[in-house]
Amino acid sequence: MAYTFKGGIRPDDHKYTKDSPITRLNDPDTVSISLSQHVGVMCRPVVKVGDSVKLGQLIGDIPGGLGCPVHSSVSGKVIGIEEVTTTYGGSSYNIVIENDKLGTLCETVHPFGKKLSEATFDEILAVIRNAGIAGMGGTAFPTYAKIAAARGKVDSVIINCCEGEPFVTVTRRMILESLSDIMAGIKIIMVALGVRKAYIAIEKDRKKEIKVISNMLTDDGIVELMKVSPKYPSGSEKHLVYALKKKELSEGKTAIDAGCVVFSAETCAAVACAFTKGLPLIRRVITVDGDCIANPGNFEVPIGTGASYIIEKCGGLCKKPKKIIFGGPLMGHAQWDVDAPVSKTTSAILVFSDYFDRESRLEPVCIRCGRCVGACPMGLMPLDILALVKKGRIERAEALGAAACIECGSCTHVCPGGLPVTQYISRAKTDIMARRRSAASEQQK
Ligand code: SF4
Ligand code: SF4
Structure with missing residues (x-):
């Protein structure tokens, strides 16, 4: 039986x-590394134009509060600190x-000097914090802060x-090629959290990877496979928690409110790399x-590599791109910028022609078919929220x-009317959050 969820x-x-x-x-001639690749405050640069930097050197640090430091993914010279519009x-x-290219x-890059069993919680947390690891599955939440909270x-x-x-x-x-790193990271995170149980969640139809993982699991059952129904969004934290604990968030x-915590496989591998090699998060794998x-293919690149360089290395474009x-x-x-650089959370660079751009082929209209309602894993009524957002009735939304x-x-994907439902709701969320923040700051005055 597979673990599953509604919608x-x-x-x-x-x-x-x-x-x-x-x-x-091959590494690019230049990298452009964002000081804001994580949830929390933007880093402050600790280098200036003209400085020489080394691979793995700290170049941006948190001024205080929540955040993740940023490191150089190449050695060379700082030639600019530029204001940009983010992804x-x-x-x-x-x-x-x-x-x-040297x-x-x-000098700060070196393996953790102790056995894991001799390390204190603070020492483990410091390694993860100083390596600048943020949730690589897309959340970008600082990993050390998640562990500390859990x-x-x-x-x-x-x-x-x-x-x-x-x-x-x-x-x-990564499961097929670097599973030992992922497993090492899981162990480090478990020791830091002081827990004795881990579940590796994976869609039940991924037989090849399930076999590879199963071969590496021990009989003690401490790390267990959690086969999930192969439907999207199976990787959503709320839905993984519901599938395992049957608790709605x-x-x-x-997840902490349900007594567990979720990390991506990539994040685990980055944690292992910080301990075994001392390397901060300066490279990542993208499709x-x-x-x-x-x-097309899967490539490992330094953080900060521009999309246009990567596309060129993939043989360039074979069709006129639309998106x-x-x-x-x-x-x-x-x-909007083909030179946008890869960040810690970039999992893919996808370039599509008209063929995949449904919005350009359809005149958007809601036919009240209700498909978005059935698809919504959060049990919302996307069509009603959409209608309210279109009328500017954000409070009602x-x-x-x-x-x-x-x-x-999911709602946008299933919509036969070609409506960008998610984008409307996302815009409403931005307004709601802004209003809540301003109400909270009014209350503090
Ligand atoms: S409203 Fe749409 S985007 Fe939001 S959770 Fe539901 S299906 Fe997903
Ligand atoms: S799926 Fe699209 S067309 Fe159908 S009810 Fe939802 S918004 Fe309307």
Whole structure:
């Protein structure tokens, strides 16, 4: 029997790159590294234009509060600190570094000097914090802060190996090629949390990876496979928790409220890398695909590598592109700059022609078919919220639960009317959150 949840969809998976091994691309001539790749405050630069930097050197640190430090992914010289519009539409600063191609390692990069069994909680947390690890499955929440918040409140950890977004095959390839790193990271996180149980969540139809994982599990049952129904959004934290614990997490609640905590497979591998090699999070694996990409595949690149460089290394474009997306087609973000750099949370670069751009082929209209209601894994009424948002009735949309939307994209995907339902609800969420913040600050005055 598979673990499951209410709602969800089964989009065509388009996993054309699932058999493409991860290839390490030659490093680019320059990288542009964002100081805001995580949930929390933007980092402050600790280098200036003209400075020489080494691989793994701290270049941006948290001024205080929640956040993740940022490190150089190449060695070379800082040639700019530029204001940019981020992948998510906000404003940030990027540090631009000219790569000297020497890969000179920073002196601060060295393996953790103790056995894990001898390390204190604070020491483990410091390694993860100083490595700048943020949820690589897309949440971008600082990993050290999640562990600190969960310690003493959870009895188990869920490792998210689900990959329901069409086209994206990063987690699959990492399981097949780097499972020992993922397992080492799981162990470190379990020790930090003081828990004795981990569940590796994966869609039940992924037989090849399930076999590889099963071969690595021991008989003690401490780490167990959790086979999840293969429907989207199987990798959503709220839905994994519901599938395992049968507890619904309402708006504002997290897995910790249900006694567990969720980390992605990529995050676990980054934690292991920080301990065994001392390397901060400066590289990541991405899928490059879409009908415009000449030679799709999975690639490991330095954080800060521009999309245009990566596309060129994939043989360039074979069709006129209409849309470039960072992440999957359901939850990813369309880009307006083909040079947008890869961040800690970029799982894919997808480039599509008209063929995949449904909005350009249809005149959007709601035919009240109700498909979005059946698809919504949060039990919302997307069509009603959409209608209210269109009329500017944000308070009424809030009363219908708009703020609980996880922006999974399922309603947009199933809509035969071609309506960008998720985008309307997402816009309402932004307004609701802004109004709540301003009400909270008024109260504090
Ligand atoms: S309303 Fe939100 S949670 Fe529901 S299907 Fe649409 S995007 Fe997903
Ligand atoms: S799926 Fe689209 S057309 Fe159908 S009710 Fe929802 S918004 Fe309307």
